[in-house]
Amino acid sequence: xxxxxxxxxxxxxxxxxxxxxxxxxxxxxxxxxxxxxxxxxxxxxxxxxxxxxxxxxxxxxxxxxxxxxxxxxxxxxxxxxxxxxxxxxxxxxxxxxxxxxxxxxxxxxxxxxxxxxxxxxxxxxxxxxxxxxxxxxxxxxxxxxxxxxxxxxxxxxxxxxxxxxxxxxxxxxxxxxxxxxxxxxxxxxxxxxxxxxxxxxxxxxxxxxxxxxxxxxxxxxxxxxxxxxxxxxxxxxxxxxxxxxxxxxxxxxxxxxxxxxxxxxxxxxxxxxxxxxxxxxxxxxxxxxxxx
DNA sequence: AAATCACTCAACCGCTATAAG
DNA sequence: ACTTATAGCGGTTGAGTGATT
Numbered sequence: 001x002x003x004x005x006x007x008x009x010x011x012x013x014x015x016x017x018x019x020x021x022x023x024x025x026x027x028x029x030x031x032x033x034x035x036x037x038x039x040x041x042x043x044x045x046x047x048x049x050x051x052x053x054x055x056x057x058x059x060x061x062x063x064x065x066x067x068x069x070x071x072x073x074x075x076x077x078x079x080x081x082x083x084x085x086x087x088x089x090x091x092x093x094x095x096x097x098x099x100x101x102x103x104x105x106x107x108x109x110x111x112x113x114x115x116x117x118x119x120x121x122x123x124x125x126x127x128x129x130x131x132x133x134x135x136x137x138x139x140x141x142x143x144x145x146x147x148x149x150x151x152x153x154x155x156x157x158x159x160x161x162x163x164x165x166x167x168x169x170x171x172x173x174x175x176x177x178x179x180x181x182x183x184x185x186x187x188x189x190x191x192x193x194x195x196x197x198x199x200x201x202x203x204x205x206x207x208x209x210x211x212x213x214x215x216x217x218x219x220x221x222x223x224x225x226x227x228x229x230x231x232x233x234x235x236x237x238x239x240x241x242x243x244x245x246x247x248x249x250x251x252x253x254x255x256x257x258x259x260x261x262x263x264x265x266x267x268x269x270x271x272x273x274x275x276x277x278x279x280x281x282x283x284x285x286x287x288x289x290x291x292x
Numbered sequence: 293a294a295a296t297c298a299c300t301c302a303a304c305c306g307c308t309a310t311a312a313g
Numbered sequence: 314a315c316t317t318a319t320a321g322c323g324g325t326t327g328a329g330t331g332a333t334t
Contacts, residue, residue, distance in 0.1 A: 015328090016303075037319080038318085056302090059303085087324090088322090089322080089323065102301080110300060294334105296333080297331105299329105301329095303326085306322105306323095309322105311320095312317085312319090313318095
């Protein structure tokens with residue numbers, strides 16, 4: 001029944017990788033490419049399980065990995081993405097070229113958490129520390145309560161979050177439409193899985209603009225769970241995506257009364273493109289992962 | 293110089309969703 | 314339809330290292 005085992009786990013090495021093992025893995029992947037981790041250890045002559053090989057390659061050996069300290073821009077981007085996505089390290093890593101989910105996770109736990117606490121911000125909720133307890137209570141009691149954190153599988157959340165609505169908070173007079181017009185020419189969206197380096201200039205420009213012209217409020221609002229069965233993480237994730245897409249058309253600028261066209265999440269994150277509409281990448285895929 | 297503490301991060305563990313048989 | 318392995322993810326651990334006493 002079922003598949004045959006992937007490897008002889010009884011005869012696999014554990015612990016730190018040696019230089020020789022690294023080299024074997026690098027050489028093999030250079031010749032055959034990534035993937036098929038199941039058969040890789042045998043083929044490459046490694047006494048490791050495929051899982052371990054995959055991890056070693058992704059987190060340490062990949063040639064496109066960026067080494068060195070995180071920049072201030074990266075710090076702020078991580079904080080912003082975490083406020084939206086929660087502990088979804090792989091999603092966050094997809095927005096930071098050359099950084100791995102493991103690296104970002106470690107960096108978050110060792111640096112950014114402390115940094116936020118120093119700023120008086122709760123690292124989990126992204127709210128002011130002295131307001132966190134009240135806000136949490138309110139968020140669970142009031143429909144359409146505004147929150148900043150979407151931690152889909154937080155260990156502290158015993159009830160999966162339902163996200164029936166995601167709204168952009170009312171905007172000031174300097175509207176999204178104006179902002180996106182200014183940035184329309186910059187739109188150059190790419191897949192989140194490749195060519196990530198294209199985004200870096202975007203980030204920098206976004207933050208420069210944001211600091212001088214803060215027109216996007218990244219706060220999200222969610223409602224109480226609907227009367228539906230509990231959902232798995234992937235369901236919730238899908239619902240988040242659908243809700244984002246479906247509800248963005250209802251976004252309007254409070255002052256002007258103009259209803260904006262559809263807006264993709266990537267644009268909301270500051271990777272603006274094509275006047276705030278779905279970028280071509282988002283159009284071409286239904287996967288939340290592929291927002292860009 | 294030795295002991296202790298604090299910190300970092302690579303690697304492992306356990307889980308879920310999905311694919312394969 | 315069912316079972317089992319795989320891929321991938323987030324959480325946790327512990328060895329290594331530098332700072333402090």
